[in-house]
Amino acid sequence: MKKLAVVAIGGNAVNRPGEKPTAENMLKNLSETAKYIVNMIDEYDVAITHGNGPQVGNLLVQQEIAKDKIPPFPIDVNDAQTQGSLGYMIAQSIRNQLKAIGKDMEISAVVTQIIVDKNDPAFQNPTKPVGPFYTEEEAKMLEKEKGWKIVEDAGRGWRRVVPSPKPLDIVEKDVIKLLMKNDVMVIAAGGGGIPVIVEDNKLKGVEAVIDKDRASALLAKEVDADILIILTGVEKVYLNFGKEDQKALDKITTTEAKKFLQEGHFPKGSMGPKIEAAIDFVESTGKECLITDMSVLDKALRGETGTRIIKG
Ligand SMILES: Nc1ncnc2c1ncn2[C@@H]1O[C@H](COP(=O)(O)OP(=O)(O)OP(=O)(O)O)[C@@H](O)[C@H]1O
Ligand SMILES: [Mg+2]
Numbered sequence: 352m353k354k355l356a357v358v359a360i361g362g363n364a365v366n367r368p369g370e371k372p373t374a375e376n377m378l379k380n381l382s383e384t385a386k387y388i389v390n391m392i393d394e395y396d397v398a399i400t401h402g403n404g405p406q407v408g409n410l411l412v413q414q415e416i417a418k419d420k421i422p423p424f425p426i427d428v429n430d431a432q433t434q435g436s437l438g439y440m441i442a443q444s445i446r447n448q449l450k451a452i453g454k455d456m457e458i459s460a461v462v463t464q465i466i467v468d469k470n471d472p473a474f475q476n477p478t479k480p481v482g483p484f485y486t487e488e489e490a491k492m493l494e495k496e497k498g499w500k501i502v503e504d505a506g507r508g509w510r511r512v513v514p515s516p517k518p519l520d521i522v523e524k525d526v527i528k529l530l531m532k533n534d535v536m537v538i539a540a541g542g543g544g545i546p547v548i549v550e551d552n553k554l555k556g557v558e559a560v561i562d563k564d565r566a567s568a569l570l571a572k573e574v575d576a577d578i579l580i581i582l583t584g585v586e587k588v589y590l591n592f593g594k595e596d597q598k599a600l601d602k603i604t605t606t607e608a609k610k611f612l613q614e615g616h617f618p619k620g621s622m623g624p625k626i627e628a629a630i631d632f633v634e635s636t637g638k639e640c641l642i643t644d645m646s647v648l649d650k651a652l653r654g655e656t657g658t659r660i661i662k663g
Contacts, residue, residue, distance in 0.1 A: 353393075353394060353395055353396050354394060354395050354396070354577040354578065355395065355396045355398075355531070355574065355575065355576045355577050355578075356391065356395040356396070356397050356398070356576060356577065356578045356579075356580055357397075357398045357399075357400065357567055357570050357571035357574065357576045357578075357579050357580065358388060358391075358397055358398070358399050358400070358580045358582060359399075359400045359401070359563060359564060359567040359579070359580065359581045359582060359628075360384060360388075360399060360400070360401045360402075360441075360582050360645065361402065361581075361582055361583040361584060362402050362404065362405065362584075363380075363583070363584045364380060364381065364383075364384040364401070364645060365377050365380055365381060365384075365401065365402075365406075365437065365440075366380065366405055367380060372405060372406075372409060374440070377440055378440055378443075378444065381440050381441055381444040382444045382447065382448065384441075384444065384645060385441075385444040385447070385448035386448055387582075387646065387648045387649070388445060388448075388645075388648075389445060389448045389449055389452065389454070390648070390649055391648070391652070392449075392454070392456065392536070394652075395578075396531055396534070396536075397536050397537075398527065398531060398536070398537045398538075398539055398570060398574060398576070399441060399536070399537070399538045399539070400538075400539060400540045400541065400563060400566060400567040400570060401437055401441065401538070401541050401542070401563065402542060402543070402563040403430065403433040403434070403437060403541055403542025403543075403563075406433040406436065406437060406542075407426065407429050407430060407433055407481065407482075407542060407560070408481060408482055410429045410432060410433065411426075411429065411481060411482030411483060412482060412483045414429075415482065415483045425556060425558050426481065426513060426558045426559070426560065427545050427546060427547065427557060427558065427559075428556065430541075430542050430543075430544075430546070430560070431462055431545050433541065433542050434460065434462050434463065434541035434542060434545070435460070435462065437460075437541055437542075438460025438461075438462075438538045438541055439460065441460065441538050442458045442459065442460050442538060445458050445536065446458055456534065456535075456536055457533075457534065457535040457536070458535065458536040458537075458538070459530060459535050459536075459537060459538070460537075460538040460539070460541070461523050461526060461527055461530070461537055461538065461539045462523075462545070463521060463522070463523050463527075463539045463540045463541065463544045463545065464522040464523065464544060464545045464546075464554060464556075465518045465519070465520070465521055465522065465543070465544030465545065465546060465547065465561055465566060465569070466518075466519045466520040466521075466522060466547055466548070466549060466554075467516035467517065467518060467519060467548060467557065467559065467561065468516065468519060468548070469548040469549075469550065469557070471514070471516035471517055473514040473515050473516040473517070473559070474514045474516065474559070476514070477512040477513050477514045477515075477559075478512055478514070478515060479512055479513050479514070479515045479559075479560050480502070480504055480510045480511070480512050481510070481511055481512070481513050481560065482510065482511050483510075484504065484507060484509065484510055485501065485508060485509040485510070485511075486508065486509065487509055489509070490509035493511070499511050500512050500513075513558055513559050513560055514557075514558075514559040514560075515559065515560055515561065515562055516546060516557075516559055517565065518543070518544060518546075518561045518562075518566045518569045519569075520569075520573075521539075521540065521544065521569060521570060521573050522547065522554065523539070524570075524573045524574070527539050527570070527573075527574060528573075528574055531574060539570060540566045540567065540569075540570045541563075542560070542561075542563060543560060543561030543563040543565065543566040544561050544566045546559045546560065546561050562624045564581060564624040564627070564628040565624060565627065565628055565631070567579060567581065567628055568627075568628035568629070568631045568632040569631075571632050571636075572631075572632060572635055572636060575636075576632075576636075576638065577638055578638060578639055578641060579628070579629065579632045579633075579638070579639075579640040579641070580640075580641045580642075580643075580648075581625050581628065581629070581640065581641070581642045581643075582643065582644065582645040582648065583625065583642065583643075583644065584644065585642075585644060586643055586644045586647050586651075586656055586657065587600060587601070587642075587643065587656065587657060587658045588600045588603075588617075588622060588625075588626070588642050588658040589616075590611060590616050591616065592616065592622070599658075600658045601657075601658060601659065602658070602659045602660075602661060603658070603659070603660055603661075604660075604662065604663030605629075605630050605633050605634050605660060605661070605662055605663060606663060607663075608626050608629060608630050608660055609630060611626075612626050612627070612630075625642055626660070628640070629642065629660040630660070633660050633661060633662050634662060637662050639659055639660065639661050639662075640660040641657050641658070641659055641660075642657060642658045642660070643656060643657030643658065
């Protein structure tokens, strides 16, 4: 019996810093990513999740420039667009890699909606910056016209912020489980999933974004994963990250993780959501979470590197 892993791939698996986000570059990076993931398949059934921040951002810029000719889509539809484009690129990269090593396996990307609560406090306090920068004048106009919340972004201009509500349930979870049971590698909950609310017994997309690490923890819980693997830009999680006395963590309990989180070791926009996702998954399942860099995934799965979060 293989173990079941949910593997979240970070932005650096798709785009490298400073590199132009062309389809060619993305495919080049993803073909590298595919090698590391395909290495797992003898031991693990795999579901892959991914971010979409830069890709949705670029779509929003394109829509802004073309808005007089083509009506812009709302963000939930943009999310679906990037699940399609990234899902295609990831699936193709993995298929090609499987072929290259003489293996055969089905792989499929699932357009994934995730239910959020329309009364989630996040809707009263949008915090996640998305899309193009505006001048103050444009910002004021858009606030009036569209009811957006637009804030000054660290001296770089004005930028729309959207809510980041908590993911509660995956609409397509049974389809995802069915595929996995039938040995299909699944790509799901891309970009944190498409946020939808339930209103009058109907699903309805909302203008928000779900954090991909939180969505990955939810997926891992819903498919009964044995391990949640978060691949990111660092081999290990650190205390005092980036400081002279930084200290790498090999294995920590959820109690320690909570304490370190409270002490401010894991910032909100980067390592924080990963640690929160780890705590969420590990506490409710008793299974473990591994955070590492994909280039050392093999070693990390053997227990030789990476940071493990265990219940305790
Ligand atoms: N305590 C810490 N230990 C390790 N890395 C940390 C810590 N605090 C912040 N970081 C940073 O957090 C980064 C990972 O979070 P980040 O959100 O940038 O990546 P990601 O979620 O994998 O990708 P993306 O958000 O671009 O999709 C690391 O690459 C590192 O630079
Ligand atoms: Mg991130």
